[in-house]
Amino acid sequence: MEKEKYVSIIYRGQPHQSLAQSRPITASSASAMAKLTRSFEFEVKPLPPYDFRLTIKKPAGWSLFGPAEIYEDETLWTVTNIDGALVGVKFSSKGTIENPRVLVRVFLKKKPARAEKERLKRLLAQAIGADQDLRQFYSVAKRDKILKHVIGDLYGMHDTFSPNIFSEAVLAILLQMAPLKRSTTMMASFIDVYGEVANFDGKRIKAWPTSRRMAGVSIGELKRTCNMGYRAKSIVKLAKRLEAGDFPTVEQLKDMDPARAKERLLELPGVGDYSADIVSPQGGFPIDVWSVEVFGKLFFRKKPTNNRLAIERVKKEGLKRWGKWAWMAFFYVVQDLGNLSRKLGIKLRLA
DNA sequence: GCGTCCAGGTCTACC
């Protein structure tokens, strides 16, 4: 597999410390293999500025849809699960930052119906942030004493989201109350044991396990196979809740008022305030005991004396300063910590 | 070698 995936912080789209560094995710022969032989292609013209590389392969190592995806020569091969179907996708950049064009080829097991095909086109374009207009954010950011430093470094980086709520929520749950190394080990086991291998376009990529699959696994088995401890219960309950079929889709969550979307996400087992801010396709301000140190230093110029106790204060300050742009501000800052450290003369620790 | 602490939160019983 490739990848330095999981670099430092893991939030949207599975990131942080390289899973690859802890345990490679490979297409093992024991895994179920799905050949995705039907394909179609379309072109997306994202709103400029759009930097394909920064958007698809974030500087902090966040992956787009999953940790085992492959990036080579301005092209990304990745896999996700939409409505229970495995979907392989190849994104290729054909344009420039000011005149962006992205060629998207979608691989499926079966030929899609016309409506399904149109939905996939819409969803995948949204997922890579094609309809996101950065101009308003930039006009606010250039007057902000922190953000003015990052928008230059990351000019044209769009926010992206995974079309799959289950994988995002599982990621959030596995990050809870565990050192990064343990989280990445649990994730790697989870994908290795229960993930399906997608075979398309000459690539073999392991996908996140689906809620359908995990709803049929016992808590005891999941604890045993992936050493997840109490988190196994949340993941099985989460899978069953999503399989009940009455939970909003990613598109529906994206169209809701952000507060309402978060409210719905908080209904999910194992998803609290922090996890909902990670899982929401609209983002939040996900302050935890790691990021509280970074933002505490940025806001108050000093490291919190007690990270856990400082979370509420730092989160409140971020939301007060940046309001509806809090997620974009968080997103840009954590992708640019090295440069920001140098420019502000503050040591911002990478996890 | 052994005991204790705590880590990228969430849930719940209890007041």
Add this chain to the structure above:
DNA sequence: GGTAGACCTGGACGC
């Protein structure tokens, strides 16, 4: 409604 404690596990640390 607010909050203290429990929850798996394993690495770091002190002794």
